[in-house]
Amino acid sequence: xxxxxxxxxxxxxxxxxxxxxxxxxxxxxxxxxxxxxxxxxxxxxxxxxxxxxxxxxxxxxxxxxxxxxxxxxxxxxxxxxxxxxxxxxxxxxxxxxxxxxxxxxxxxxxxxxxxxxxxxxxxxxxxxxxxxxxxxxxxxxxxxxxxxxxxxxxxxxxxxxxxxxxxxxxxxxxxxxxxxxxxxxxxxxxxxxxxxxxxxxxxxxxxxxxxxxxxxxxxxxxxxxxxxxxxxxxxxxxxxxxxxxxxxxxxxxxxxxxxxxxxxxxxxxxxxxxxxxxxxxxxxxxxxxxxxxxxxxxxxxxxxxxxxxxxxxxxxxxxxxxxxxxxxxxxxxxxxxxxxxxxxxxxxxxxxxxxxxxxxxxxxxxxxxxxxxxxxxxxxxxxxxxxxxxxxxxxxxxxxxxxxxxxxxxxxxxxxxxxxxxxxxxxxxxxxxxxxxxxxxxxxxxxxxxxxxxxxxxxxxxxxxxxxxxxxxxxxxxxxxxxxxxxxxxxxxxxxxxxxxxxxxxxxxxxxxxxxxxxxxxxxxxxxxxxxxxxxxx
DNA sequence: CATGTCACG
DNA sequence: ACGTACGTGACATGA
Numbered sequence: 001x002x003x004x005x006x007x008x009x010x011x012x013x014x015x016x017x018x019x020x021x022x023x024x025x026x027x028x029x030x031x032x033x034x035x036x037x038x039x040x041x042x043x044x045x046x047x048x049x050x051x052x053x054x055x056x057x058x059x060x061x062x063x064x065x066x067x068x069x070x071x072x073x074x075x076x077x078x079x080x081x082x083x084x085x086x087x088x089x090x091x092x093x094x095x096x097x098x099x100x101x102x103x104x105x106x107x108x109x110x111x112x113x114x115x116x117x118x119x120x121x122x123x124x125x126x127x128x129x130x131x132x133x134x135x136x137x138x139x140x141x142x143x144x145x146x147x148x149x150x151x152x153x154x155x156x157x158x159x160x161x162x163x164x165x166x167x168x169x170x171x172x173x174x175x176x177x178x179x180x181x182x183x184x185x186x187x188x189x190x191x192x193x194x195x196x197x198x199x200x201x202x203x204x205x206x207x208x209x210x211x212x213x214x215x216x217x218x219x220x221x222x223x224x225x226x227x228x229x230x231x232x233x234x235x236x237x238x239x240x241x242x243x244x245x246x247x248x249x250x251x252x253x254x255x256x257x258x259x260x261x262x263x264x265x266x267x268x269x270x271x272x273x274x275x276x277x278x279x280x281x282x283x284x285x286x287x288x289x290x291x292x293x294x295x296x297x298x299x300x301x302x303x304x305x306x307x308x309x310x311x312x313x314x315x316x317x318x319x320x321x322x323x324x325x326x327x328x329x330x331x332x333x334x335x336x337x338x339x340x341x342x343x344x345x346x347x348x349x350x351x352x353x354x355x356x357x358x359x360x361x362x363x364x365x366x367x368x369x370x371x372x373x374x375x376x377x378x379x380x381x382x383x384x385x386x387x388x389x390x391x392x393x394x395x396x397x398x399x400x401x402x403x404x405x406x407x408x409x410x411x412x413x414x415x416x417x418x419x420x421x422x423x424x425x426x427x428x429x430x431x432x433x434x435x436x437x438x439x440x441x442x443x444x445x446x447x448x449x450x451x452x453x454x455x456x457x458x459x460x461x462x463x464x465x466x467x468x469x470x471x472x473x474x475x476x477x478x479x480x481x482x483x484x485x486x487x488x489x490x491x492x493x494x495x496x497x498x499x500x501x502x503x504x505x506x507x508x509x510x511x512x513x514x515x516x517x518x519x520x521x522x523x524x525x526x527x528x529x530x531x532x533x534x535x536x537x538x
Numbered sequence: 539c540a541t542g543t544c545a546c547g
Numbered sequence: 548a549c550g551t552a553c554g555t556g557a558c559a560t561g562a
Contacts, residue, residue, distance in 0.1 A: 221543080456554090
């Protein structure tokens with residue numbers, strides 16, 4: 001009985017329209033959420049008419065305005081019944097299946113009704129937007145299905161290893177805090193920036209090098225690092241912070257969030273959150289698992305494969321710089337990529353006016369910072385801070401860069417110009433990012449919008465490309481019924497869990513698909529690794 | 539619920 | 548004179 005009710009409500013909820021015998025078209029809000037339930041009840045979806053959340057997102061990705069309630073207010077001037085009103089809130093919340101039938105029926109019917117009405121509104125807006133309709137059909141709708149599979153797959157973790165590591169971290173953290181209390185001459189809460197300020201800057205009278213936006217003296221790592229040159233306590237705090245972060249955010253919470261039945265980690269990918277078209281990942285966030293330090297990498301070792309399987313990691317090499325080469329058409333930059341020259345070394349060779357062979361690691365490091373900075377629309381000040389050099393010198397580097405890559409400069413100027421004129425920029429696939437502050441009288445906001453405008457075509461086009469590649473890989477695996485599954489997406493990387501005996505075939509096929517999904521003025525290169533855990537594979 | 543901090547690409 | 552590299556999410560504190 002319960003099942004029947006749930007099924008009935010879902011059918012009402014999702015506007016299923018029977019055309020022929022088993023052909024079901026549907027409209028919904030956040031269909032990625034509903035799809036597994038429909039599958040569970042044997043309802044095969046063969047065609048999407050639309051997902052209102054994604055329609056709203058491609059029309060304007062700025063801000064959080066794609067929730068059903070918000071859209072109902074905005075497009076229909078109607079306040080729907082809140083979920084909390086039928087199911088209760090917080091600790092008193094009950095399962096939807098336990099809600100009284102009349103209340104549940106009203107809620108579900110209203111939900112369905114407004115979804116369809118919002119769909120009709122958004123559909124009208126999309127009539128004049130063939131590029132956005134194409135974006136939905138070729139990227140976002142297929143993506144929704146690929147993502148649903150990845151979420152259901154989940155990632156296997158070695159919970160025993162994580163909890164052992166957690167204990168180890170706990171012991172180290174305790175030692176460090178005792179050490180810090182001794183140096184400070186009193187006990188305090190090291191997790192409290194406020195108490196830290198009291199100790200460091202009032203009691204011990206260390207110099208204030210930087211303030212937070214609210215005017216409080218900053219105790220962030222950058223600042224502590226500089227203080228650590230002359231004082232001992234900041235060193236201990238830095239070490240404490242690093243380990244405390246690992247414990248609270250990773251070792252403890254990942255074990256807690258294991259699914260009770262699958263024993264795997266099932267993240268939720270947000271498809272309508274970022275302004276640029278990237279995904280984000282929540283509960284847990286699998287897109288910020290540590291990699292930079294040896295202590296952090298141990299977390300990656302806990303991401304493992306099922307018995308008889310192995311992990312493959314495939315990531316695009318410097319995809320944003322390659323897109324910059326493509327979009328700007330810069331001769332020098334495309335030449336570097338087309339001839340497989342290390343791009344940071346190439347930049348170093350240009351800026352420091354030495355031959356490629358004579359580039360030192362120090363040159364390359366500076367050039368890498370410049371290349372990254374360019375993608376982010378940085379200033380001479382930012383580069384100077386990053387490299388620890390005087391501002392005039394940073395400006396010299398930037399001038400030299402643009403002299404050697406003139407089309408990159410004109411591309412950036414044109415991008416800003418377009419943003420000012422139209423109020424938005426576009427990615428390679430026509431995804432649109434609005435920049436409401438681009439003509440602001442407030443210089444700070446305007447500058448911020450200009451930097452976003454410069455970054456967005458690169459970050460956004462990269463997001464389009466990996467989405468397409470992910471769809472292709474996902475569909476290929478499905479069509480071949482391959483003993484392999486995608487388990488994660490981390491912006492420019494796909495992680496797969498693959499049956500060990502077919503590893504080399506799958507590996508080469510994945511690379512082939514990812515490298516050929518789109519064709520730009522420069523090649524796209526995929527680096528691939530294999531291992532028994534994520535750290536080894538990456 | 540805002541603030542500060544820090545993990546990732 | 549002022550702030551100063553893009554895009555995210557999670558955690559702990561403290562009002």
